[in-house]
Amino acid sequence: MTVASVASPPPLGLTLTARHVTYDGITLFRDLTLDLPAGHWTCLLGISGVGKSSLLRLLADLAPAGSDYHVQTSDNRPLTDRVAYMAQQDLLLPWLSVLDNITLGARLRRQPADTARAASLLEQVGLADFRHRRPDQLSGGQRQRAALARTLMEDRPVVLMDEPFSALDPVTRLQMQDLAATLLDRRTVLLVTHDPLEALRLGEQVLVLTGPPASLTSHPLPADWPAPRAVDDPRLTNQQGALLARLVHQRPAGAVS
Amino acid sequence: MIRRLIHILVSMVMTALLWQIAYLAAGQQDYLLPSPLKTLTTAVLKADLLARHALTTGAEILLGLLGGGLVGVASALLLASFAPLRRWLVPVLVISQAIPVFAIAPLLVLWLGYGMASKVAMASLIIYFPITTAFLDGLSRTAPGWLDLAQVMGGSRWTVLRHIRIPAALPSLGAGLKVAVGVAPIGAVIGEWVGSSTGLGYLMLHANARMQVDLMFAALLVLAGLAITLFWVTDRLLARLLPWRATTNE
CATH class of the missing domain: 1.20.5 (Single alpha-helices involved in coiled-coils or other helix-helix interfaces)
Structure with a gap:
């Protein structure tokens, strides 16, 4: 491992205020506030269709037109160009090699690609020998590793991840969680997931999104419990039960408050 | 193999x-239908004559593919880049396709003469539509996830077109090209029927008028061989150049 890739940009904290956001004519968020503490992992948990991804997309500036929201950063500068994005699909371009895929950002911005850094990142995700392969020659886990390397290559202080590991088999998923936790340490991360175990392993703050109307509640975590947590930690099992119960017993959609 | x-x-x-x-x-x-053996014998005996005319038709087809292909690709890029243009020009494109190319073949011969130019124009016209629509379709169907990623990465309209939308549309263009390669010989041969002094279409018409039905069938055989070879080469070339086209991503 080289030192070059470890040096990360200074941590950046965020507060997102979604004043009024509609999607397909239906109000999704009204006066919802999301805090992302600087340099920490926030895991956003919720059932399907509750609007987790839509909330993340506001931060990625991928919001539907006409959305009324505001992002306040800890250094008061705009968030534009300081975000990296990782989705459930690896989004690798099938006509490019792994190396060319992870340097895509530079080419899109007409900047010279730092191939030395790219090579070192590929080494860190364990794909050093695969740099000239095409994505269709990789396994699902390897492809997601390449996507992680591409995310790291962007070297942004804020990383938004939308269910990045949900398509992987359980063991590969655990390995990817550990790898991501190591490599994205001290960044401001928002991880959207529907997997309570994933949220509990990685989250330094675990938020549950319920609705409609959408509201966020923080799930309290035991003190002195640093992430990433070992998968065989007994506290994880207890917490997972509590969290699942919270998800199952949330107010059903459309109920009168 | x-x-x-x-x-x-x-x-x-x-x-x-x-x-x-x-x-x-x-x-x-x-004199109505020669036997396969007779046709084959004629093809061998008249190999020189057939080759000479096949060369003309082949050149017309290739030049037509080049011309129609380039203009088609350029049109698709232009239409994909400018939405207002698309609103006005796509209907025109569709209407133009409703006019049978056969109907304007005599006009093309009148305008461009008896030589190769009118046949190349015919072939170009007939392949322009499949190339343009296939490529435009590919350009407007880029996987939304890729566009999201590119936007977050700070790509501009042009770099996204260059690095994502165009390469992503190449398999569609390839499919259009295969259709084009199939219909291009029709354009060239019709052009030759309407007025020419060389080419397989001319040879067929000429042989037909002289009741040399065996020669006509031999010419037809060569034309079919030409078309099949062209299709096969295109298919192999696409497989070589776009090895990922069969893989489903996104």
Whole structure:
């Protein structure tokens, strides 16, 4: 491992205020506030269709037109160009090699690609020998590793991840969680997931999104419990039960408050 | 590979067999339908003549593909880049396709003369539409996830077009090209029928008028061979150049 890739940009904290956001004519968020503490992992948990991804997309500036929201950063500068994005699909371009895929950002911005850094990142995700392969020659886990390397290559202080590991088999998923936790340490991360175990392993703050109307509640975590947590930690099992119960017993959609 | 050759060989023999049966059933009237053997003999005996005319037709087809392909690709890029243009020009494109190319063939000969130019124009016209629509379709169907990623990465409209939308649309363009390669010979031959002094279409018309039906069939055979070869080469080339086109991503 080289030192070059470890040096990360200074941590950046965020507060997102979604004043009024509609999607397909239906109000999704009204006066919802999301805090992302600087340099920490926030895991956003919720059932399907509750609007987790839509909330993340506001931060990625991928919001539907006409959305009324505001992002306040800890250094008061705009968030534009300081975000990296990782989705459930690896989004690798099938006509490019792994190396060319992870340097895509530079080419899109007409900047010279730092191939030395790219090579070192590929080494860190364990794909050093695969740099000239095409994505269709990789396994699902390897492809997601390449996507992680591409995310790291962007070297942004804020990383938004939308269910990045949900398509992987359980063991590969655990390995990817550990790898991501190591490599994205001290960044401001928002991880959207529907997997309570994933949220509990990685989250330094675990938020549950319920609705409609959408509201966020923080799930309290035991003190002195640093992430990433070992998968065989007994506290994880207890917490997972509590969290699942919270998800199952949330107010059903459309109920009168 | 050998298996495929055997398949091709078997289907060719089967076709010849059916042809022979039809020939026998029709009462062996060589001036209506020559036997496969007679056609083949004529093809070999008149190889020089056929080759000369095939060269003309082949050149017309290739130049037509080049011309129609380039203009089609340029049109699709232009239409994909400017939405207002798309609103105004796509209907025009569709209407233009409703006019049969056959109907304007005499006009093209009148305007561009008896030579190759009018045939190249015919072939270009006939392939322009499949190329343009296939490529435009590919350009407007880029996977939304890729566009999201590119936007977060700070790509501009042009770099996204260059690095994502165009390469992503190449398999569609390839599919359009395969259609184009199939119809391009029609354009060239119709052009030759309307007015020319060389080419396989001319040779067929000429032979027909002189009741040399065997020569006409031989010309037809060469034309079919030309078209099949062209299609096969295109298919191999696409497989070589776009090895990922069969893989489903997104």
